[in-house]
Amino acid sequence: MIELANVSHQFIIGKKGKERVVPVLHDIDLKVAKGEIVAIVGRSGSGKSTLLNLMSGYIRPSAGEIKIGGRDVTKLSEGEWADFRLANYGFIFQSFQLIGSMTAYENVELPLVLKGITGAERKQRVMRLMEQIGIAEYGGHYPSELSGGQQQRVSVARSLILEPPIVLADEPSGSLDSENEKTLLTMIQQLNHEMGITFVIITHDEQVASIAHRAIRLQDGKLVHQSDYRQVAAHDEQHRSVAGVDYIRQGGERE
Amino acid sequence: MKLGDQFRFVRQNMKKNKTRLFMTVLATAMGCAFLIVLASVGFGLQQSIVDNIVGDRLVTGIDIYSKDPSKFKEDTNLYDADIKDLQAIPNVKAVTYRNFIGQWMEPTIDGEPVTGDRTFQVDFQAEERAGFSLSAGRMPQKNNEVILGYNIRQQRDDQGVPSEYKDASEWLNKTIVLNVGYYENGVLKKKPIEAVVAGISAKPTKEWKMDQALYVGVDLLGQVESITGTQRGELPYVEEGSTPEQIEELLKQLPAPGGDRNYIEVQVIAGHANDVKGISEVLREKGYFNHSIADELKQVNLMFLIMKIGLIFVGTIAVIIASIGIFNTMTMAVTERAQDIGIMKAIGAHPSVIRKIFLLESALIGIMGAVIGTIVSYGISFAVNAGLPVLIQTFMEEKVPDGFLFSVIPPYLTALACAIALGVAMLSGYRPALRATRIDVLRALRRDV
Ligand SMILES: Nc1ncnc2c1ncn2[C@@H]1O[C@H](COP(=O)(O)OP(=O)(O)O)[C@@H](O)[C@H]1O
Numbered sequence: 001m002i003e004l005a006n007v008s009h010q011f012i013i014g015k016k017g018k019e020r021v022v023p024v025l026h027d028i029d030l031k032v033a034k035g036e037i038v039a040i041v042g043r044s045g046s047g048k049s050t051l052l053n054l055m056s057g058y059i060r061p062s063a064g065e066i067k068i069g070g071r072d073v074t075k076l077s078e079g080e081w082a083d084f085r086l087a088n089y090g091f092i093f094q095s096f097q098l099i100g101s102m103t104a105y106e107n108v109e110l111p112l113v114l115k116g117i118t119g120a121e122r123k124q125r126v127m128r129l130m131e132q133i134g135i136a137e138y139g140g141h142y143p144s145e146l147s148g149g150q151q152q153r154v155s156v157a158r159s160l161i162l163e164p165p166i167v168l169a170d171e172p173s174g175s176l177d178s179e180n181e182k183t184l185l186t187m188i189q190q191l192n193h194e195m196g197i198t199f200v201i202i203t204h205d206e207q208v209a210s211i212a213h214r215a216i217r218l219q220d221g222k223l224v225h226q227s228d229y230r231q232v233a234a235h236d237e238q239h240r241s242v243a244g245v246d247y248i249r250q251g252g253e254r255e
Numbered sequence: 256m257k258l259g260d261q262f263r264f265v266r267q268n269m270k271k272n273k274t275r276l277f278m279t280v281l282a283t284a285m286g287c288a289f290l291i292v293l294a295s296v297g298f299g300l301q302q303s304i305v306d307n308i309v310g311d312r313l314v315t316g317i318d319i320y321s322k323d324p325s326k327f328k329e330d331t332n333l334y335d336a337d338i339k340d341l342q343a344i345p346n347v348k349a350v351t352y353r354n355f356i357g358q359w360m361e362p363t364i365d366g367e368p369v370t371g372d373r374t375f376q377v378d379f380q381a382e383e384r385a386g387f388s389l390s391a392g393r394m395p396q397k398n399n400e401v402i403l404g405y406n407i408r409q410q411r412d413d414q415g416v417p418s419e420y421k422d423a424s425e426w427l428n429k430t431i432v433l434n435v436g437y438y439e440n441g442v443l444k445k446k447p448i449e450a451v452v453a454g455i456s457a458k459p460t461k462e463w464k465m466d467q468a469l470y471v472g473v474d475l476l477g478q479v480e481s482i483t484g485t486q487r488g489e490l491p492y493v494e495e496g497s498t499p500e501q502i503e504e505l506l507k508q509l510p511a512p513g514g515d516r517n518y519i520e521v522q523v524i525a526g527h528a529n530d531v532k533g534i535s536e537v538l539r540e541k542g543y544f545n546h547s548i549a550d551e552l553k554q555v556n557l558m559f560l561i562m563k564i565g566l567i568f569v570g571t572i573a574v575i576i577a578s579i580g581i582f583n584t585m586t587m588a589v590t591e592r593a594q595d596i597g598i599m600k601a602i603g604a605h606p607s608v609i610r611k612i613f614l615l616e617s618a619l620i621g622i623m624g625a626v627i628g629t630i631v632s633y634g635i636s637f638a639v640n641a642g643l644p645v646l647i648q649t650f651m652e653e654k655v656p657d658g659f660l661f662s663v664i665p666p667y668l669t670a671l672a673c674a675i676a677l678g679v680a681m682l683s684g685y686r687p688a689l690r691a692t693r694i695d696v697l698r699a700l701r702r703d704v
C-alpha cells in the first residue's frame with residue numbers, strides 16, 4: 001500500500017546566502033501492507049512527523065521514491081497531491097485541526113463538500129457516520145464548545161467520511177486523557193478490522209503502539225527497528241498488546 | 256466543489272467581519288457611482304446639445320436627392336419601388352417624402368377660403384414614426400383627415416412680410432372642403448371632397464420660415480387623381496380659346512393616375528443617430544445621392560467622445576482607488592483564515608478551489624458595490640437634472656432650455672461601469688487569492704499547537 005525506497009529528507013533553513021542544511025531522514029526503506037496498522041515510534045525530534053508529512057505530500061523528499069497504492073507520488077504537482085489526498089487519505093492530527101468557524105457537522109461534511117457531493121446523499125452519510133461515532137448530538141456545536149475527546153471524534157469522523165483506504169495519524173491521542181485515548185484506540189482497531197483501513201500512526205505512547213500490528217522505530221532519522229509488534233509482545237512481560245486487544249474486544253460493550 | 260457550496264463558504268466568510276465588508280462595499284459603490292455620474296455628464300451634455308438643439312429628426316434624417324446618374328442613366332427620379340427599397344434597409348425607422356398635389360384645390364373651412372401655398376401628400380404613418388411634430392391635434396388615422404401648416408392663416412404681402420399670426424388650431428376638427436378642378440368635355444369643373452382637420456403642424460423652428468402647407472394622405476391623393484384622371488391631380492396649362500379636342504390632347508400628355516408616382520424631399524429616418532453612418536454607406540452603395548447632418552456633426556461628436564473617454568478614465572481611477580480597499584480586505588481575510596485554508600489544503604482541497612472561493616468573494620464585493628453604486632448614481636443623476644436648472648436660474652439668472660439634461664446614463668454606461676468595477680475587484684482580489692493557494696500546510700497546522 002505504502003512503499004518508501006531510499007527516502008531521505010533534509011530541511012534547508014536560514015536566510016539566503018547563509019543557508020544551513022538540516023538532515024532529518026536518511027535512506028528510509030519502508031513498506032506498509034494493506035490493512036496494516038503501523039506505529040512509528042521514536043524520541044521527539046527523531047523525524048517521525050517528517051516521515052508522515054512526506055507520505056501526506058505536505059513536503060517532498062530530497063531523495064528517494066514514495067509509492068502509494070502502486071502510484072509514484074514523488075513528482076505529483078500540488079493540485080494532483082490535493083486530489084490524491086482527498087481520494088486516498090484520512091487525516092487525524094494531535095491538535096484535531098478542526099475549522100473553528102464551522103460546526104462539528106460542517107467539519108465532518110467538509111471532505112464531501114470538497115469532493116462535490118451534494119444533497120440528500122451528503123446529509124445521510126454525515127448523519128450516519130456521526131451516529132456511529134457517537135457525536136450526532138454535537139452536530140451543531142462549534143469545536144470550541146466541545147471537549148478534547150469530542151473534538152478528536154469529530155476529526156476522526158472527518159477523516160473517515162470519504163471511506164479512505166489509508167488513515168494517517170500524527171500523535172492522535174497526544175491531546176487526550178487516558179479514557180478518551182482508549183476509546184480512540186478501540187475505534188481505530190474496529191475500523192481496521194471491519195473496513196480494512198490501513199493506519200499509519202505516529203506515537204510515543206506505548207499504549208497506542210500496542211494496538212499496532214507492527215512498530216517502526218526511528219532514531220536520528222534512521223530506521224532502526226521494524227518488528228511485528230505481536231511477536232515482540234509475546235515476549236513482553238507486560239503483555240500490552242494482549243491487554244489492548246482484550247480491551248478492544250470489550251470496547252464495544254463498554255461504550 | 257460545487258458552486259453552491261462555494262457561495263455558502265463565501266457567505267460564511269463574509270459574515271465574519273461585517274463592518275469591514277460594509278466599508279469595502281461602500282468604497283466600491285462610491286467609486287462606481289462616481290464613475291457613472293461623472294461620465295453621465297458627458298453623455299447628458301452630448302445628448303442635450305447635439306440632439307435637442309440640432310433636433311432629433313435632423314440628426315437621424317438622411318436627405319435623398321436623387322439617384323446616381325452614373326448608375327441610373329435613364330431616370331434619376333425616386334419612385335414607389337425606390338421608397339420600398341429604402342424602407343427595407345436595416346435600421347431605417349421610416350421613409351418620408353413630400354408629393355406635390357398638382358393644384359391648389361381652393362379649400363374652404365366654414366365658407367372661409369384657406370390660403371395656403373401648397374398641398375403635400377405625405378405618408379402619415381411614416382411621418383409619425385419620424386417624429387412629425389404637431390402644435391395641436393393628432394396625426395390622421397382615418398381616411399379624409401388632413402394636417403394644416405402652422406402658418407396657414409397667415410399671408411405674405413408683395414415684400415414678403417407676413418401678416419399677423421392667426422391661430423390655426425381654431426380650425427381643429429372642422430370640415431375642410433377641397434374643390435378639385437377637372438376638365439369634362441373641355442370645360443373646367445369643380446368637385447368637392449370633404450375632409451377633417453386632424454392636426455396643426457408645429458411652429459417652424461426658424462423664425463423666417465412659415466409652414467403654409469396642407470398635408471393630405473395617400474387616400475385623398477387617390478380621390479383627387481380619380482377626379483382629374485391625371486397623376487397627382489395635375490391640370491394642363493390651357494391657353495385661352497382652346498378647343499375641347501386640344502384640351503383632351505393636353506390631358507393625354509399628362510401621366511395617368513395611380514401609375515408610378517415620383518417623390519420629392521425623400522428623407523430616410525434612422526432608428527438611432529449611430530445608425531446614420533452605416534445607412535448612408537448602404538445608400539451610397541445602392542446609388543442614392545444623400546446627405547445627413549450627421550456628416551457635419553462628426554466633429555462635435557468626436558469632441559464629446561474624447562470628453563466621455565476622459566471622464567470615464569477619471570472615474571475609473573476612483574474605482575481603482577476603491578480597489579485598494581478590496582485588496583486590503585482580501586489580504587486580511589486570507590491572513591485571518593490562513594489556518595482554515597491550511598486545514599482544507601491538508602485534507603485535500605485543490606488550490607484552484609481555494610483560489611475560486613477568494614475570487615468569488617472579491618467578485619461579490621465588486622458586484623455589490625457596482626449594484627449599489629448604480630442605484631445611487633441613478634438617484635444622483637435624477638437629482639442633478641431636477642436641481643441644477645433651478646440652481647442656475649436662481650444664482651446665475653440664466654434659463655436652462657426645457658428638457659435640457661445635464662446627466663444621462665445610457666444602459667451601456669451602466670454595463671461598462673459595472674464591468675470596470677467587477678474587473679477591478681477581481682484583479683485586486685487575484686493576488687490575495689493566489690496567496691491563499693500558496694499557504695504552507697505545515698506552517699498553518701503548526702500555528703495552534
Ligand atoms: N520545517 C522545518 N524546518 C527545519 N527543520 C525542521 C522542520 N520540521 C522539522 N524539522 C526538524 O526535523 C527534525 C525532526 O522533526 P519531526 O519530524 O517533527 O520530529 P518528531 O515528529 O519525531 O518529533 C527536528 O530536529 C526538527 O527540528
Ligand SMILES: [Mg+2]
Nearest residue numbers: 048049050170
Ligand atoms: Mg512530531
